Amino acid sequence: MKLKLILASLTCGASFLLADMVVAPNTLPANAQGFIKQNFPTAQIMLVKRDLDSFDVTLNDGTEIDFNINGQWTSVDGKYKAIPTGFLGQAIVSKVKAAQPNAAIIDVDRKIGGFKFKFNNMMEVYTDMNGNVLGQKFDD
Known part of the structure; x- marks a missing residue:
């Protein structure tokens, strides 16, 4: 019984680590910040979510940009x-x-x-x- 509880706890803990966490815009890698400034100069970052291997950024005009953990863009969606x-x-x-x-x-x-x-x-x-x-x- 204790083993089942320990496994359940580990599973919940591991899924928590994989979940998106809201982070401050300044935690984006420098090249991701530069990408946004260069290509969306009038936009403001409204939301940044981070998971184990990526950042999801939402700008104030609704555009969503995904970056890998190194700050290279993987998707730009203008909605x-x-x-x-x-x-x-x-x-x-x-x-x-x-x-x-x-x-x-x-x-x-x-x-x-x-x-x-x-x-x-x-x-x-x-x-x-x-x-x-x-x-x-x-x-x-």
């Missing part, structure tokens, strides 16, 4: 509004926008070997790290 794309490089952006010329990029996720872009016309475009389009689909 249905256009996001800045300067952090991606002009060559990548021009190739992706050519795939959906009349739509705005509202979300980008870094994937292994490439990116997934979501547009305001509900299309998703998958690319390699150089922006070469690998596929597209309608996000239903």
